[in-house]
Amino acid sequence: MSQQSINKVRGGSFVIEDGDFHSVVTPEDFTEEQRMIADMTKQFVQGEIAPHDEELENLDYDLTVKLLREAGELGLLGADVPEKYGGMGLDKVSTTLINEKLTKASSFALSFGAHVGIGTLPIVYFGTEEQKxxxxxxxxxxxxxxAYCLTEPSSGSDAQGAKATAQLSEDGTHYILNGTKQFxxxxxxxxxxxxxAKVDGTQFSTFIVERSMEGVSIGPEEKKMGxxxxxxxxLILxxxxxxVENLLWEVGKGHLIAFNILNIGRFKLAAGCVGASKDAIELSAQYANERTQFGVKISSFPLIGKKLADMNIRTYVLESMxxxxxxxxxxxxxxxxxxxxDVGYHSAxxxxxYQLExxxxxxxxxETLDFVADEGVQIHGGYGYTKEYRVERIYRDSRINRIFEGTNEINRLLIPGTLMKRALKGELPLLPKAMALQAEMMERVSPPEGDGVLEQEAHLLKMAKKIFLLVGAGAVQTYQAKLEQEQEILGNLADIMISIFGMESALLRTQKKISQSSEEKAKLAILMTTAYINEEFGRIEGWAREVLTAMASGDMLRTQLSVLKKWAKRSPLNLIAIKREIAAQVIQAENYVS
Incomplete structure (x- = not known):
């Protein structure tokens, strides 16, 4: 595939267009340099962070700063910073790998991530040359x-409801900031x-504030769950x-900085979830092979195997995404x-x-990490509930991720909302695709004729996209401007979109693995992709039925449900056998396998 055609991938287009496995980036594509960066990060965690685990958990400021500076000496803090300013200027795949590998450092990884991501990138992307x-x-x-200071005691998800103020001095040399930032x-x-802060109480703007500035003070540490x-x-101002030189970008453009940085923060959070999920799988598989009950290892129990298989499948999909x-x-x-x-701004x-992605x-x-961590605790049994076992900490630490960087509820509203806005601006041919679908509603659906590898799964992905267009277009037509008030409908549309992106990401990755090696060598990936797509398709059908039932009744509803049933038809699959085979490989490896 040509570079030109690769460049035509638009954010959100995956719901209406077919992806091409030639263009997708997968872990199997990592370069030697990228693998070396990952190994360096892993060695740093094992050699420098792990030995101080207990001290870090007791919140030793000096030690945390010392270790962050050691990370800086290795170049890890400057991965996203251009070389011109003392950084490494790495590609995004490399910086994603760093984020993933740092998760073994537990919540030290959060101190690292807040610094290199949301703390530094606003200056990288929006700073003046002098500020950089x-x-x-x-x-x-x-x-x-x-540090990044957006949330306030009275405003979390509603960032622009912030009350912190900035008033320009009479001589125009500085802004006077007042307010409190929380968490x-x-x-x-x-x-x-x-x-x-809001200039004159109305214009949401961004400032670089130094700790040494008079009037800056820090409140007490929060007593957190994890x-x-x-x-x-x-932070008290x-x-x-x-x-005035410390105004970032322009007055009144703070919301644009915030939204762009939150996009990156959300993505980096997901990368961390990949690493933590792999960590939990490794701990759980090892424990299952060590723990005996009724005279046998608990890893031999099919229900324990099923948990490990499900943990591995979801992590494979997340890693692919x-x-x-x-x-x-x-x-x-x-x-x-x-x-x-302003290259930084253009990069942002x-x-x-891809804010939707x-x-x-x-x-x-x-949500994958929460699932994996929860199942990990369950596999450990009572010991998983004690601090002696690391999985307990993974479980506690994971919970904040559904709140950080915009709650999952807010993000679920943003996903279809962003898609609809892009469609209305003419950036995506969503509405023409939905209108063209009307002609297909009465046509007979031809399922795959053969039993080729992943043939049914590719068909189900195609049907899932049609189902999304059916319910999405119906929601726009039914509710029009009031759609944003129908949060349950938007939530279901978001879940369908999330599932489609996950299904397609896993499918494209596995197809690429097959093309680069063979079906035999890609067998595990084929099994995981098969299991995920077939199970997730059932969930999509359920979400779609719920939306259709909320929007219509009588003959209209019966017609739509008939179309849904036709598009959702699929051959039964022996998931028990498939997951047993996946579980066997996880148990044997005592680790995440792909």
């Missing part, structure tokens, strides 16, 4: 630690804060004089005009093309 020269070298080395990661030891190795405190998205980022960033005066804009990754990633 002043702050980025120190942030890349770890000399300075960053700020790294606040206990950060030097640089990215702060959102992520205990990370600092989480309020009392008549803080911030030089995350690296597919990272590949889309790299393609988009590569297209940013290198001659533009290229990533924003970022939300999908965040929701699916956080």
């Amino acid at each position: 020269q002043k702050y980025l070298p120190g942030l890349a080395s770890g000399e300075k630690i960053a 700020i990661t790294n606040a206990g030891f950060a030097d640089v804060f990215i702060v959102y 992520i205990k190795a990370s600092s989480t405190c309020p 009392e008549d803080v004089k911030v030089p 995350v690296y597919r998205t990272a590949g889309l980022f790299d393609t988009g960033v590569a297209e940013a005009d290198p001659g533009a005066t 804009k290229a990533i924003a093309e 970022c939300s999908i990754n965040k929701v699916f990633g956080s």
Whole structure:
């Protein structure tokens, strides 16, 4: 496939267009350099972080900062920072790998992630040349630690409802900031804060605030359920004089910075969920092989095997989604005009093309990790509920991910909402595709004639996209401008879209594996893709039926349900046998397998 055709992949287009496995980026495509970066990160965690695990959990500020600076010496803090400013300027697949591998460092990874991601990237993407020269070298080395300050005591998901204010001084040399920011990661030891406040109480804007500025103070540490190795405190601003040079981008454009940075934060969170899920699978498989009950290893019990198989399948799908998205980022960033005066902004804009996919990754990633962690505790039994076993911490630490970076409920509203907005702007031919579908509703559906590898799964993916268009177009027609008030409908549409992206990501990855090796070598991937698509398709059918039943009644409903039944027809599958085969490989490897 040509680079030109690859570049035509638009955010959200996966629901109406067929993907091509030649263009998708998968873990099997990692370069030698990318694998070396992953290994370096893994060795750093094992050699420098793991020995201090208990101290970090007790929130040793000095140790955390010391280790962050060591990460800076290795170049890990500057992975996303251009070389011009002391960073490594790595591609997005490489930085995603770093995020994934750092999760074995438990919630130290959160201190790291808040610094390199939402703390540093606003300056990388939206800073002036002077701001980049002043702050980025120190942030890349770890000399300075960053924090991101958006949430307030009275505003979480409604970021623009913030009450923090910024008033320009009479002589025009500085802004006077007042307000309180809540739940700020790294606040206990950060030097640089990215702060959102309203100029004149109305214009949402962004400022670079330094800890040393008079009027800046830090509140007490929150007593959290999990992520205990990370600092989480309020930031209090009392008549803080911030030089006008520290305004980030322009007055009134803070919401654009916030939304763009949240896109990246959501994606990086999903990458972390990949690593943590793999960690939980490894711990659980090892424990299942060590623990005996009734005179045999519990790994020999089919229900334990089923849990390990399901954990592995969902992690395979998540991993496929995350690296597919990272590949889309790299393609988009590569297209940013290198001659533009603001390359950082153009890079952020290229990533924003996939804001819908970022939300999908965040929701699916956080819910996959919660599922895997929960099943991991269950496999450990009573021991999984004790601090002696690491899976207990994974379970506690995982819960925040469904709240971080916009709750999963908010992201579920954003997913179809963003798609509809893009369609109305003419950026995606969603409505023409939906209208063309009307002609197909009465046509006979021809299921796959043969039993070729993944043939039925490719057919089910195609039908899933038709089902989405059926219910999505029906929702737009039924509710029109009031659709945004029908949150249950939007939630179901989001779940269908999430499932389609997951199904297609796994399918494309597995098809690529087959093309690069053989069906035999890709057998495990084929089994996992088969199981996931067939099970998920059943969920899609259920969500669609629920939406249709909410929107129509009588003959109209009967007609729509008849179409749904026709498109949802599929051959039965022996999932028990498939999952037993997957489980056997996880148990033998005592690790995540793909």
